[in-house]
Amino acid sequence: MKSILLHAHDEPRFDARLQAALDLTRAFDGHLTLFHAVPMTMVVPTDPWGVTMAEVTKSAKEHGDEFRSRISERLEGEDVRWDWISDIGVAGSQMLHHAALSDLAIIGADDPGEAEGASQLAGILALQCRTPIFVTPDAAIGMDPESPAIVCWNGSLEASRAVRAATPLLALASSVTLVQVTEKRTRKADILPALSGARYLDRHGISSEILEIEREGGKVSTALKNTAKSRGAGLVVMGAYGVPRVLETVFGGVTREMLVAPEVPVLLTH
Numbered sequence: 001m002k003s004i005l006l007h008a009h010d011e012p013r014f015d016a017r018l019q020a021a022l023d024l025t026r027a028f029d030g031h032l033t034l035f036h037a038v039p040m041t042m043v044v045p046t047d048p049w050g051v052t053m054a055e056v057t058k059s060a061k062e063h064g065d066e067f068r069s070r071i072s073e074r075l076e077g078e079d080v081r082w083d084w085i086s087d088i089g090v091a092g093s094q095m096l097h098h099a100a101l102s103d104l105a106i107i108g109a110d111d112p113g114e115a116e117g118a119s120q121l122a123g124i125l126a127l128q129c130r131t132p133i134f135v136t137p138d139a140a141i142g143m144d145p146e147s148p149a150i151v152c153w154n155g156s157l158e159a160s161r162a163v164r165a166a167t168p169l170l171a172l173a174s175s176v177t178l179v180q181v182t183e184k185r186t187r188k189a190d191i192l193p194a195l196s197g198a199r200y201l202d203r204h205g206i207s208s209e210i211l212e213i214e215r216e217g218g219k220v221s222t223a224l225k226n227t228a229k230s231r232g233a234g235l236v237v238m239g240a241y242g243v244p245r246v247l248e249t250v251f252g253g254v255t256r257e258m259l260v261a262p263e264v265p266v267l268l269t270h
Contacts, residue, residue, distance in 0.1 A: 001168050002030040005102035005131075007095060007121070008084075009036070010067040013108050017136040018071070020143040020265060021106045024134070025080045027145040027172060032082040033102070034071065037094045038064055096124070099131040103168075106134045109262050122259060122268065127240060132165035133268045135259060143265060147234025149173040151208075152224050152258075153180045155191030158239025162269045163197050166237040167204055169267065173235065176201060176208040179227050181220045221257035233264055240268040 006021040008014065025032040068084055075082050087094050099105045107121055125133045136143070149170055153159050163170075170176050178194045194210045201208045213223050228236050240255050258266060 001028045001103040003102045003104075004028075004030050004032050005095065005099055005105045006032060006034045007037075007105070007107045008034040008067075008071065009108075010063070013110065013138045016138055016140040017106050017108050018074075020134070020136045020140055022078055022080055023143040024104070024106070024145065024169075025082075026078075028168070030081075030103075032080055033098070034082065034084045035095060035098050036064060036068065036084065036086045038086060038088045095121070096129050099125060099129050102131050104134050105129075105131050106136060109135050109137055109259060127270045132162070133240075135262065135266045135268065137262045137264065139263075140265065144234050145169065145172040146174050148175040148177070148231050149235040149237060150224075150228050150231060150233045151176065151178045151197065152236065152238035152254075153178040153194045153197055153210075154239075155180075155193060155196075156239055158270060160192060160197065160200075160239075162237050162239045162267065163200060165269045166235075166267050167201070167206070169235060170201065170206050170208075170237070171204065175231075176206055177227075177231060177233075178208055178210050179224060180210070180212050181215050181223050182212050183215055219257060220254045224254075224258065225263070228264055236262070236264055236266045238266065238268060240270045 001024070004021060004025050006017060008018075021032055024030075064086055068086065072084065085098065095105060095107075105125055107125065109122075122133055122135050125131070149166075151159070151163055151166070151170075153163075178197050180194050194212075198208045198210055211227070213227055215223055224236070224238075227233075236258065238255065238258060255268070
């Protein structure tokens with residue numbers, strides 16, 4: 001993972017994902033690109049009586065320049081290679097373009113300026129681009145690449161793709177556990193067993209453990225979160241499920257629930 005893309009936005013939660021991005025870039029001796037999308041609402045005036053287009057555009061530029069200057073000053077003291085890209089528009093569509101040649105795209109768990117909930121930006125990126133998405137918790141204080149990792153395994157194509165995408169990160173983890181939640185419903189014929197995932201990782205020199213846990217009438221997401229906590233996981237890997245056309249329900253139930261106030265970073269692929 002040599003090319004890492006970070007969603008930059010001037011908000012208190014940005015520090016969490018910036019530190020995670022620095023930790024990952026340093027671990028892979030990579031290059032960090034910070035992408036700052038200036039919202040259209042900052043450029044197009046909403047008050048036709050009190051603000052002119054020129055005044056709003058100037059204000060947005062000054063705010064963006066101040067943000068860039070502040071973060072650049074911090075980055076100058078870090079031992080990572082980096083660059084900064086700014087553009088006007090919607091973060092989702094803009095980041096889709098820049099993520100095309102990135103190995104990993106890092107975003108926050110909540111959309112800037114929105115109430116707590118599953119990130120719409122995560123949905124757009126995970127379901128519409130090939131690049132794995134790394135979602136950082138708001139309260140993160142960094143990312144330890146050597147911490148234990150768990151893989152949410154259900155035998156689907158999405159889960160398999162997530163394992164392949166996360167292999168460079170899993171190679172750094174102190175331990176890897178493929179976690180499968182057992183359910184009473186009939187197993188589909190096209191579902192890959194967890195052993196297949198473990199064999200794939202073994203061929204990449206990564207030892208792993210297979211763990212089956214009971215749903216016990218509760219939510220699958222709750223069982224997975226509890227397992228991650230009990231194992232001291234610093235990374236959760238999972239496939240993303242959903243329909244990109246319907247943003248209100250962009251994620252399937254388990255994916256959405258795993259992204260609501262996550263306690264550890266989540267790597268997603270579709």
